[in-house]
Amino acid sequence: MDRGLLSIDSFTKIDMKIGFDAKRAFFNRSGLGNYSRNTLQLLAQYYPDHAYVLYTPSSKDTIDFSMPNAEVIEPQGWVNQKLKSLWRSLWMAKDLNRDTIDLFHGLSNQLPKNIQKFKGKTIVTIHDLIFLRYPELYKKADRMIDTRKFRHAAENADRVISVSEQTKADLIDFFDIPAHKIEVVYQGCHSIFQHKVSSEVQKKLQQQYQLPSDFLLSVGTIEARKNVGIIVKALQKHGIDIPLVVVGQPTPYLEEVKALMNADSKVIFLHNVPLQDLPGLYQMAKIFVYPSLFEGFGIPIVEALFSDTPVVTSKGSCFPESGGDAAQYIDPKEIDSVAEGIQKVLNDSTLQTNMITNGQRHRQQFTDQQVAKNLMQVYLEVMR
Numbered sequence: 550m551d552r553g554l555l556s557i558d559s560f561t562k563i564d565m566k567i568g569f570d571a572k573r574a575f576f577n578r579s580g581l582g583n584y585s586r587n588t589l590q591l592l593a594q595y596y597p598d599h600a601y602v603l604y605t606p607s608s609k610d611t612i613d614f615s616m617p618n619a620e621v622i623e624p625q626g627w628v629n630q631k632l633k634s635l636w637r638s639l640w641m642a643k644d645l646n647r648d649t650i651d652l653f654h655g656l657s658n659q660l661p662k663n664i665q666k667f668k669g670k671t672i673v674t675i676h677d678l679i680f681l682r683y684p685e686l687y688k689k690a691d692r693m694i695d696t697r698k699f700r701h702a703a704e705n706a707d708r709v710i711s712v713s714e715q716t717k718a719d720l721i722d723f724f725d726i727p728a729h730k731i732e733v734v735y736q737g738c739h740s741i742f743q744h745k746v747s748s749e750v751q752k753k754l755q756q757q758y759q760l761p762s763d764f765l766l767s768v769g770t771i772e773a774r775k776n777v778g779i780i781v782k783a784l785q786k787h788g789i790d791i792p793l794v795v796v797g798q799p800t801p802y803l804e805e806v807k808a809l810m811n812a813d814s815k816v817i818f819l820h821n822v823p824l825q826d827l828p829g830l831y832q833m834a835k836i837f838v839y840p841s842l843f844e845g846f847g848i849p850i851v852e853a854l855f856s857d858t859p860v861v862t863s864k865g866s867c868f869p870e871s872g873g874d875a876a877q878y879i880d881p882k883e884i885d886s887v888a889e890g891i892q893k894v895l896n897d898s899t900l901q902t903n904m905i906t907n908g909q910r911h912r913q914q915f916t917d918q919q920v921a922k923n924l925m926q927v928y929l930e931v932m933r
Contacts, residue, residue: 564598565932568650571603571621572637573657579798580771580848581676581851582612584712584736585656589616591737591921602648604641606633622648628763636693642667652928658695660702660859670931674710674734677845678719679774681828685834686774687724700724700754710734710924712846715867719889726841732927735870736846737920739824758819764792765891766834766858768827768849772800776840776881781809781816783888791815791895794837796822796830836894839863840881847871854908859901861890875908 573583575792593601593616601619605611606801608621622644624636638846641661645653646668653664655673664671680687687695703709703724709731711717717733720726754760765784769775777795784793795806801822810816822830831837837853839862850871853860862868863881872878877900879890894900913919 552798565651566600568602571605577603581657583839586614593617595921603916659698671706672704672708681723712736713867713870716845734923738852742828742852746832746898751829751833752805761792763835764794765836765838766794767838771797771803773802774842777843778806779887781837781838782884835859854912858893859904859906873911875904875911884899
């Protein structure tokens with residue numbers, strides 16, 4: 550959402566010292582880690598005049614990640630170094646005061662338990678409450694821990710950032726957080742998806758992964774919630790003769806998907822695909838199919854929009870926010886609906902062109918500059 554250049558420009562002269570819980574940025578290679586790294590790097594790029602301080606339990610054996618002019622703080626003292634998890638979850642507020650932090654941002658759903666002792670302002674990003682929407686997909690102990698952490702952060706932060714209107718609604722429904730306390734700030738995707746891949750690179754990828762010339766693509770952890778099995782069912786039931794390429798880390802659900810496949814199934818599973826290869830795979834695909842049951846936002850949809858690849862995705866949840874009028878929406882629980890959505894796009898070149906054009910317009914709210922501006926606006930509103 551665009552909060553306006555005038556309001557933000559009038560306050561960017563306020564120099565802030567902003568602290569972050571950066572553990573995920575240094576140690577998590579997936580969703581929360583990507584969000585943390587992208588957020589930090591965009592802030593440093595577009596708002597370099599502020600001071601940024603990254604708090605992490607350790608700087609050893611971390612993901613190759615750098616942020617210009619940022620200070621990295623690790624736990625100090627024998628007790629903090631031996632009990633790093635407690636330092637992060639319980640004792641960090643003392644260090645925030647010591648370091649004269651003006652604003653602290655918990656990037657991944659939580660704030661230190663004693664954050665009330667921090668003298669500055671606080672923000673937390675809540676990505677989703679899927680574990681409450683679909684409790685059967687999570688262990689009871691994990692649900693209890695996450696519920697306590699997420700609720701504590703949302704109740705004690707000066708402002709809560711949700712990554713979608715869907716997550717905002719869930720925060721209100723499950724935790725009774727006042728609507729005025731929540732700001733929706735959409736995520737973007739890695740800048741690597743915002744550049745065209747040459748035909749030479751695409752050809753190399755096709756050979757490397759032994760891909761057909763035409764294929765459907767689905768990207769995401771291969772787990773029940775992502776629901777890739779229904780694509781397999783839809784292709785087989787309706788005799789849609791195009792291969793499906795599934796990119797994602799496996800879970801036990803992968804064996805369930807394989808059990809659905811018959812002798813004629815054309816499904817290629819790719820694991821451990823490096824980030825630099827993903828844009829080419831998106832851009833080579835005929836359609837990106839994402840029949841997930843529920844998401845906090847749906848970054849793969851945005852990645853597909855930046856790749857000029859038509860999107861078929863689920864109705865409801867956050868998906869219309871991610872896909873806008875650029876996607877074809879299906880019922881992710883109905884095989885016929887999934888098949889009809891895929892066939893409709895495959896068989897209509899005019900529709901494909903219109904979807905790509907609409908996607909180019911819709912994706913403007915997810916550009917790096919727009920995402921950074923929206924986030925900084927929240928910071929400045931809190932500090933005012």
